[in-house]
Amino acid sequence: MNRNVLSRRVLAGVALAALALTGCSNNPENGENTAAGGGEKLSGQVMVDGSSTVAPLSEAAASIYQADGGQPGVNVSVGTSGTGGGFERFCKGETDISNASRPIKDSEKQACEAAGIKYKELIVANDALTVVVSKDNTWADCLTVDQLKKIWEPGSKVANWNQVDPKFPSEPLKLFGAGTDSGTFDYFTAEINGEEGASRTDYTASENDNVTVQGVAGTKGGLGYFGFTYFEENADKLKALKVDGGAGCVEPSLQTAQDNTYKPLSRPLFIYVSDAGAKKPHVENFVTFYIESIDDIVKEAKFVPLTEQQKGTLKSEFDALKAAA
Numbered sequence: 001m002n003r004n005v006l007s008r009r010v011l012a013g014v015a016l017a018a019l020a021l022t023g024c025s026n027n028p029e030n031g032e033n034t035a036a037g038g039g040e041k042l043s044g045q046v047m048v049d050g051s052s053t054v055a056p057l058s059e060a061a062a063s064i065y066q067a068d069g070g071q072p073g074v075n076v077s078v079g080t081s082g083t084g085g086g087f088e089r090f091c092k093g094e095t096d097i098s099n100a101s102r103p104i105k106d107s108e109k110q111a112c113e114a115a116g117i118k119y120k121e122l123i124v125a126n127d128a129l130t131v132v133v134s135k136d137n138t139w140a141d142c143l144t145v146d147q148l149k150k151i152w153e154p155g156s157k158v159a160n161w162n163q164v165d166p167k168f169p170s171e172p173l174k175l176f177g178a179g180t181d182s183g184t185f186d187y188f189t190a191e192i193n194g195e196e197g198a199s200r201t202d203y204t205a206s207e208n209d210n211v212t213v214q215g216v217a218g219t220k221g222g223l224g225y226f227g228f229t230y231f232e233e234n235a236d237k238l239k240a241l242k243v244d245g246g247a248g249c250v251e252p253s254l255q256t257a258q259d260n261t262y263k264p265l266s267r268p269l270f271i272y273v274s275d276a277g278a279k280k281p282h283v284e285n286f287v288t289f290y291i292e293s294i295d296d297i298v299k300e301a302k303f304v305p306l307t308e309q310q311k312g313t314l315k316s317e318f319d320a321l322k323a324a325a
Helices: 005-024 056-068 083-088 106-114 143-152 181-193 207-218 228-233 254-256 280-291 294-301 310-325
Strands: 043-050 072-079 097-100 120-129 132-136 142-144 173-179 204-206 222-226 239-240 242-244 267-273
Touching: 043 056, 043 083, 043 280, 056 072, 056 267, 056 280, 056 294, 072 254, 072 280, 083 106, 083 181, 097 254, 106 132, 120 222, 120 228, 120 254, 120 280, 120 310, 132 207, 142 143, 142 204, 143 173, 143 181, 143 222, 143 242, 173 181, 181 310, 207 222, 207 228, 207 239, 254 267, 267 280, 267 310, 280 294, 294 310
Parallel strands: 043 072, 043 097, 142 242, 173 204, 173 222
Antiparallel strands: 097 267, 120 267, 132 222, 132 239
């Protein structure tokens, strides 16, 4: 893990500890406590949960906010229960912001609506969902979508690399990947297997991408998938495969994700902000900072930057949420 990633995660842990210490002093109904002086100094909890893929982005936002946001009394807590787990909490009103690596599902929309939770979907970065193997894998550099489907489709019995391609050696294939609460799982299965949630089940599944990193890195015949950021953080011990979506082998990168030539595994990443959260001055302050500093945040977290059009849409969407709140 590089120094920047380590520092922001340490800071996020400090913020969480501070949250536990200061929580009892905040208003129990809205988590807000403004200091004297016309409300210029803010304090309170900003509760964030959801996708482990998007978490480093929100952690970077929290880190930069703590250093430069001018609101030391505002504590940002970032959880990683997966996109689905995050929406479950969000639609119960337990969090202000939900990190998501896929759009909200109809069933989740209905849960939010039933609880009276209104929200705005904000695209904050782009990503290249990355298929990785061990550094010891010297035979595979590119897989087609059909080969990935052959490996991952429901009921697949592929257990050796020579079953993927006869040119590959006889090496046991061991799979690692996202758990079923992960937006990465939903996206990967939809794009590779043709149906969201359709996947073989005999693999090591986790919402914690570090489990996949460790598993693949420690297994010569290992293969897994997760967001591009996690590959970049662990490029010293993993190899990213090119993917052939029908137009030839394309490597995952900042450029290929942004120009959408890395098909079909480039995607947008989201945060969802509740209207109740946007009404809290300290949450609004944090999200405003998040949006206004998005270029620095994306660079710090090593995600794929937004296009100029996406940045314009991001600002207008949040302005609309604030106006509605």
